[in-house]
Amino acid sequence: MSVRTDNPNAQIATKLRALYLSVQEEAIPDRFLDLLEKLDAVERQSMPDVAE
Amino acid sequence: MSGGMTSEEPSFKREMLAALPSLRAFAMSLIGRHDRADDLVQDTIMKAWAKQDHFEMGTNMKAWLFTILRNELYSQMRKRGREVQDSDGYFTESLAQHPAQYGSLDLQDFKRALEMLPPDQREAIILVGASGFSYEEAAEICGCALGTIKSRVNRARQRLQEILQITGENEYGPDATSAPMTSRAFVS
Numbered sequence: 001m002s003v004r005t006d007n008p009n010a011q012i013a014t015k016l017r018a019l020y021l022s023v024q025e026e027a028i029p030d031r032f033l034d035l036l037e038k039l040d041a042v043e044r045q046s047m048p049d050v051a052e
Numbered sequence: 053m054s055g056g057m058t059s060e061e062p063s064f065k066r067e068m069l070a071a072l073p074s075l076r077a078f079a080m081s082l083i084g085r086h087d088r089a090d091d092l093v094q095d096t097i098m099k100a101w102a103k104q105d106h107f108e109m110g111t112n113m114k115a116w117l118f119t120i121l122r123n124e125l126y127s128q129m130r131k132r133g134r135e136v137q138d139s140d141g142y143f144t145e146s147l148a149q150h151p152a153q154y155g156s157l158d159l160q161d162f163k164r165a166l167e168m169l170p171p172d173q174r175e176a177i178i179l180v181g182a183s184g185f186s187y188e189e190a191a192e193i194c195g196c197a198l199g200t201i202k203s204r205v206n207r208a209r210q211r212l213q214e215i216l217q218i219t220g221e222n223e224y225g226p227d228a229t230s231a232p233m234t235s236r237a238f239v240s
Contacts, residue, residue: 008213008216009209009213011216012162012181012209012212012213012216013181015158015159015162016081016162016166016177016178016181016182017181017182018159018162019081019159019162019163019166019182020077020078020081020178020182020183021077021182022159023073023076023077023080023081023089024073024074024076024077025073026073026076028069028072028073028076029090031090031094032072032090032093032094032097033069035094035097035098036065036068036069036097039065039097039098039101040065
């Protein structure tokens with residue numbers, strides 16, 4: 001298996017994107033959804049006139 | 053990326069959520085380990101939330117978050133000294149931890165090669181080559197000149213080519229010592 005082709009930059013670009021996408025396409029972990037919910041809830045409490 | 057919004061008023065939280073998948077991918081590409089990357093994302097969310105008054109709705113949320121994440125990473129690295137920067141062992145075990153994620157051996161090789169880049173070159177090529185930022189945006193995120201980003205990206209490409217030509221000839225397969233740790237963290 002060799003990475004030598006006539007356009008090594010294209011190979012690199014493809015692999016870089018594949019690696020990146022492998023993470024980007026994961027579902028957002030619950031810890032972040034929960035965190036945002038909490039931050040949002042705290043903020044609403046502290047700002048009485050922002051009802052929704 | 054914009055416009056995907058419902059007719060409701062745009063909310064800071066909603067925009068942040070939309071940017072999270074990419075933010076995680078950025079963190080993961082920079083750091084190479086899911087656990088640390090997600091800790092960094094969490095720190096970034098907290099920082100960003102605290103600074104939301106500084107964010108102007110309608111401007112580029114993704115670039116804003118990336119900038120915060122990057123600054124946070126480097127400030128943590130400075131606090132921890134050189135430890136984090138040292139590539140020795142830092143990225144390596146993640147290959148075995150998430151073998152399914154990086155599919156082919158080919159991608160694992162690539163990940164190792166990426167790890168060998170100096171951090172400034174690595175972030176430059178990720179921002180431009182994977183995150184979809186222009187050179188101008190990347191320069192702004194990194195707080196450096198346009199020419200600097202361009203030359204970092206070029207050097208990153210050259211270096212990756214060199215490394216991949218070398219490592220293509222030997223075996224950087226999944227590593228027997230850490231393989232048993234596989235898939236504990238992110239399977240569920």
